[in-house]
Amino acid sequence: MGLDDRKKQVLQAIVDDYVSTYEPVGSKALIERHNFTVSSATLRNEMAELEKLGLIEKPHTSAGRIPSDKGYREYVDSLMHPDILSREEQDEISERITDSVHEVTDLLHNATNALSEKTGFVSLAMSPRLHGSFLTQLKMLMIEPGKALVVVVLSAGVVKDKVVRIPNFLTNEQIMQISNAVEKNLYGKPLDEITLITLASSVKESEIPETLMNQVIYEAYVAIKQADKLDVYLEGEHRMLSLPDFSELGRARDLLGTLSHDGMVAGYVNEIEKSAEGQIRSDDSYMIRIGQEIALEGLEDCSFITTTYNIGDTLSGNIGVIGPKRMDYSKVISQVNFVRKKLNDEIRRLIE
Amino acid sequence: MGLDDRKKQVLQAIVDDYVSTYEPVGSKALIERHNFTVSSATLRNEMAELEKLGLIEKPHTSAGRIPSDKGYREYVDSLMHPDILSREEQDEISERITDSVHEVTDLLHNATNALSEKTGFVSLAMSPRLHGSFLTQLKMLMIEPGKALVVVVLSAGVVKDKVVRIPNFLTNEQIMQISNAVEKNLYGKPLDEITLITLASSVKESEIPETLMNQVIYEAYVAIKQADKLDVYLEGEHRMLSLPDFSELGRARDLLGTLSHDGMVAGYVNEIEKSAEGQIRSDDSYMIRIGQEIALEGLEDCSFITTTYNIGDTLSGNIGVIGPKRMDYSKVISQVNFVRKKLNDEIRRLIE
DNA sequence: ATTTAGCACTCTTCGTCATCGAGTGCCAAA
DNA sequence: TTTGGCACTCGATGACGAAGAGTGCTAAAT
Numbered sequence: 001m002g003l004d005d006r007k008k009q010v011l012q013a014i015v016d017d018y019v020s021t022y023e024p025v026g027s028k029a030l031i032e033r034h035n036f037t038v039s040s041a042t043l044r045n046e047m048a049e050l051e052k053l054g055l056i057e058k059p060h061t062s063a064g065r066i067p068s069d070k071g072y073r074e075y076v077d078s079l080m081h082p083d084i085l086s087r088e089e090q091d092e093i094s095e096r097i098t099d100s101v102h103e104v105t106d107l108l109h110n111a112t113n114a115l116s117e118k119t120g121f122v123s124l125a126m127s128p129r130l131h132g133s134f135l136t137q138l139k140m141l142m143i144e145p146g147k148a149l150v151v152v153v154l155s156a157g158v159v160k161d162k163v164v165r166i167p168n169f170l171t172n173e174q175i176m177q178i179s180n181a182v183e184k185n186l187y188g189k190p191l192d193e194i195t196l197i198t199l200a201s202s203v204k205e206s207e208i209p210e211t212l213m214n215q216v217i218y219e220a221y222v223a224i225k226q227a228d229k230l231d232v233y234l235e236g237e238h239r240m241l242s243l244p245d246f247s248e249l250g251r252a253r254d255l256l257g258t259l260s261h262d263g264m265v266a267g268y269v270n271e272i273e274k275s276a277e278g279q280i281r282s283d284d285s286y287m288i289r290i291g292q293e294i295a296l297e298g299l300e301d302c303s304f305i306t307t308t309y310n311i312g313d314t315l316s317g318n319i320g321v322i323g324p325k326r327m328d329y330s331k332v333i334s335q336v337n338f339v340r341k342k343l344n345d346e347i348r349r350l351i352e
Numbered sequence: 353m354g355l356d357d358r359k360k361q362v363l364q365a366i367v368d369d370y371v372s373t374y375e376p377v378g379s380k381a382l383i384e385r386h387n388f389t390v391s392s393a394t395l396r397n398e399m400a401e402l403e404k405l406g407l408i409e410k411p412h413t414s415a416g417r418i419p420s421d422k423g424y425r426e427y428v429d430s431l432m433h434p435d436i437l438s439r440e441e442q443d444e445i446s447e448r449i450t451d452s453v454h455e456v457t458d459l460l461h462n463a464t465n466a467l468s469e470k471t472g473f474v475s476l477a478m479s480p481r482l483h484g485s486f487l488t489q490l491k492m493l494m495i496e497p498g499k500a501l502v503v504v505v506l507s508a509g510v511v512k513d514k515v516v517r518i519p520n521f522l523t524n525e526q527i528m529q530i531s532n533a534v535e536k537n538l539y540g541k542p543l544d545e546i547t548l549i550t551l552a553s554s555v556k557e558s559e560i561p562e563t564l565m566n567q568v569i570y571e572a573y574v575a576i577k578q579a580d581k582l583d584v585y586l587e588g589e590h591r592m593l594s595l596p597d598f599s600e601l602g603r604a605r606d607l608l609g610t611l612s613h614d615g616m617v618a619g620y621v622n623e624i625e626k627s628a629e630g631q632i633r634s635d636d637s638y639m640i641r642i643g644q645e646i647a648l649e650g651l652e653d654c655s656f657i658t659t660t661y662n663i664g665d666t667l668s669g670n671i672g673v674i675g676p677k678r679m680d681y682s683k684v685i686s687q688v689n690f691v692r693k694k695l696n697d698e699i700r701r702l703i704e
Numbered sequence: 705a706t707t708t709a710g711c712a713c714t715c716t717t718c719g720t721c722a723t724c725g726a727g728t729g730c731c732a733a734a
Numbered sequence: 735t736t737t738g739g740c741a742c743t744c745g746a747t748g749a750c751g752a753a754g755a756g757t758g759c760t761a762a763a764t
Binding site for chain 3 (some may be wrong): 380381397399
């Protein structure tokens with residue numbers, strides 16, 4: 001976008017002011033808060049042109065200007081100067097993330113908590129996408145007659161399990177036999193290539209009657225498939241109610257309604273991350289969606305800032321923030337990035 | 353409470369009207385909607401007395417009356433006539449509860465979902481309290497060097513597990529040895545009697561060096577203790593925003609803030625259920641807390657209706673609704689009770 | 705060709721004020 | 735004990751005007 005320097009300055013000032021005051025900003029206020037060397041009349045002219053370009057708009061004739069989605073986009077893409085987290089804030093976040101951690105899920109939990117509290121917005125995290133990983137172990141453990149625990153271990157050390165029902169009179173040995181056979185035949189197989197068919201054929205030459213076997217195999221199949229599902233952590237929904245952006249009850253209701261719609265947000269984030277899969281990713285790359293760019297009802301006044309964390313070399317998931325589009329982007333971005341970095345470090349420490 | 357018949361009628365009429373209209377009800381409105389055989393002036397006198405008894409109150413001098421907490425209490429305890437769920441509603445709820453269930457947690461999930469949607473309020477469920485149950489199996493499963501899965505099986509067939517870190521060079525056999533020793537010594541021991549000490553002494557005469565052993569034992573201990581923690585399902589928070597009772601943003605914020613405070617609601621429900629443990633319970637007993645009876649900030653205008661579901665003979669948990677105290681109690685009670693009944697049936701089917 | 709001062713105009717916000725109406729309490733009569 | 739009547743209270747509603755912030759436009763200045 002070919003904006004001359006002064007226009008850039010003006011747009012930047014408008015966004016900055018609007019974000020911090022939540023009031024439409026007029027030419028006079030602009031002069032007062034920033035040291036422009038020109039008069040308010042000149043700024044008015046500039047603002048009129050920015051409006052013609054679709055970067056700012058006015059709520060009504062006699063109000064100041066507010067950034068449009070396009071204006072925020074321009075700001076984010078080329079105007080904003082990166083923020084540096086204070087030492088104290090870094091320490092606080094670190095502390096919260098590393099507090100009483102036993103598993104990766106604890107880390108994700110802590111990270112979303114910290115992120116939501118620090119930003120004051122909603123934060124979300126998604127468990128790693130497992131479709132690319134493969135099976136390394138499959139154990140079945142007899143719990144009691146008729147009941148067994150299927151433990152699925154995937155590459156990168158991810159463990160998932162599930163209690164399943166099995167025919168009552170199967171013995172411990174038979175169960176072990178089955179799971180050993182399955183494991184031997186399916187070792188190293190990508191999760192998405194495991195089907196009921198491959199599973200069944202892996203235990204063909206067993207002396208256990210086929211109908212029984214089928215029941216066990218089906219349950220194991222469900223357990224394996226279930227390992228693939230995405231877990232989502234959403235945190236801090238109530239914080240949105242404190243924002244002036246959602247002081248209208250109707251907006252707040254729509255927003256929380258959509259957020260609480262199970263899988264809706266996760267599905268969307270998954271979508272946009274997948275669509276960006278090919279892109280080159282620098283070390284601290286993040287993804288931003290602003291306002292109408294988000295195709296979810298009730299989130300028209302929100303922005304997404306998401307980034308990717310890694311588990312080992314092959315697995316990755318997302319973590320990020322959903323806030324009002326009127327947010328301090330540089331600050332939130334640096335927070336998200338710091339959390340991502342810390343999260344990656346801690347995951348590495350935990351699994352290595 | 354020694355109320356004469358007419359006072360009872362009046363109080364009942366006031367609660368009914370207020371619940372359905374959300375408007376303070378005056379003497380005239382009362383005459384119009386109900387066939388009282390007396391004049392509005394007489395009702396005014398009655399209402400003045402009910403107010404003196406603390407059962408109703410007026411928001412301001414010239415408004416109608418609304419029930420006080422005490423009034424709701426009286427209504428719930430002796431005035432309300434039970435509601436019967438329509439066949440359709442029963443079917444709908446049943447269908448939702450039994451939809452794609454693999455485990456008890458699925459049932460709880462479905463049940464809270466159904467309850468929240470049907471009532472339009474928040475619903476909650478808590479996993480069963482396990483403090484009384486005992487250990488029946490403890491298995492450790494090698495995942496990879498340095499990493500094992502501890503599987504804890506409790507009476508009533510509850511399975512909990514957790515990935516733990518162990519010293520790198522421990523072999524599969526050694527792990528098996530340890531877990532066998534623990535299991536043998538601790539079989540049948542109530543969960544709350546298992547301490548680090550009892551755990552350690554159960555593997556005293558092993559040839560594995562003590563410091564190593566201690567590490568493993570500690571991890572196992574954490575895994576066992578973690579099995580005891582309560583899971584909570586809260587569902588439908590956003591629905592509260594649609595209620596006129598929370599059209600004030602401040603109230604809504606306080607409410608959702610408290611609800612999202614992890615463990616706060618669960619702790620409270622646990623508390624009140626424990627305090628009622630001695631009481632005789634009829635088959636469809638429920639517990640009601642109204643307004644100020646609830647000692648949680650932001651829930652002054654809410655009521656709890658909770659009940660107990662059972663898993664087997666020994667385990668029980670709670671499920672219920674958090675709604676505005678201005679609710680149709682008889683309807684919600686019957687919904688909660690139906691869900692409880694259905695839930696119990698399905699749990700029985702699932703685990704037997 | 706830009707920039708600026710000035711001015712008329714627009715539109716929201718806020719406080720005031722009067723009115724309306726639902727509801728009450730109380731008194732005196734039935 | 736019940737009822738009709740009446741004065742009174744108080745919130746809700748809407749009209750009205752003043753204040754204030756901001757705009758666009760024009761004409762003069764640089």
